[in-house]
Amino acid sequence: xxxxxxxxxxxxxxxxxxWFISVRNGLVGARNQVEExxxxxxxxxxxxxxxIPNLVETVKGYAHHESDTLEKVIAARNTAMSTSSDDMEAKxxxxxxxxxxxxxxxxxxxxxxxxxxxxxxIDLQEQLKSIEEDIANARxxxxxxxxxxxxxxxxxxxxxxxxxxxxxxxPYFEVDSAEERQNVKVSFDN
Numbered sequence: 682x683x684x685x686x687x688x689x690x691x692x693x694x695x696x697x698x699x700w701f702i703s704v705r706n707g708l709v710g711a712r713n714q715v716e717e718x719x720x721x722x723x724x725x726x727x728x729x730x731x732x733i734p735n736l737v738e739t740v741k742g743y744a745h746h747e748s749d750t751l752e753k754v755i756a757a758r759n760t761a762m763s764t765s766s767d768d769m770e771a772k773x774x775x776x777x778x779x780x781x782x783x784x785x786x787x788x789x790x791x792x793x794x795x796x797x798x799x800x801x802x803i804d805l806q807e808q809l810k811s812i813e814e815d816i817a818n819a820r821x822x823x824x825x826x827x828x829x830x831x832x833x834x835x836x837x838x839x840x841x842x843x844x845x846x847x848x849x850x851x852p853y854f855e856v857d858s859a860e861e862r863q864n865v866k867v868s869f870d871n
Contacts (some may be wrong), residue, residue, distance in 0.1 A: 698794055703848055706838070708833055708848050711826070711829055711833050715827055716827045718819070718822050718823040718827075719769065719823055722823050725812055725816045726761070727813045728812050728815075729816065730747055730758055730762050733754065733758045736802075736806070736809065737751050737786070738807060739788055740793075743796035748790050750782075754785070756782075760779075768769055770852045771856070773852060773854045777855075783809070820854045823854055824853050827854075834848070834850055
């Protein structure tokens with residue numbers, strides 16, 4: 682009888698250990714997927730960083746008196762670039778601000794017909810458009826992996842293991858700027 686009780690206790694302990702390992706491995710896998718999604722997005726952001734100086738220089742040639750706008754774009758780029766990839770929340774916030782300043786740059790370009798017709802500017806604009814689409818897709822993937830990870834961290838019984846093992850929520854990539862949340866104004870005035 683004592684042997685049976687001992688075997689039952691050992692079996693329960695083994696089942697609990699397997700369950701613990703399984704849940705923890707699921708959390709580790711989800712966290713790694715979030716980090717991979719973030720790294721993928723970071724690659725596209727780096728491409729955008731590299732393209733921005735070329736755009737600014739092209740616009741500079743046509744819009745000499747728009748230096749304030751150009752300086753804001755470069756400052757936002759430099760801030761976003763210098764933010765450590767380890768600080769996800771700051772990185773995502775600075776990326777959002779950079780997106781807003783790029784919109785301002787293209788608004789300036791609209792006022793210069795010669796610039797809009799410049800083939801170099803058109804090529805750079807197309808490259809940026811393509812990169813922005815890639816970034817948007819990477820953001821969607823990142824947010825999806827964050828949702829799955831956060832669900833595992835917060836839902837019972839994973840929340841118990843997450844709390845014991847130091848797993849915490851990850852931030853979503855969200856638009857922080859009020860002006861970015863506004864609808865784009867389309868005007869056909871000449």
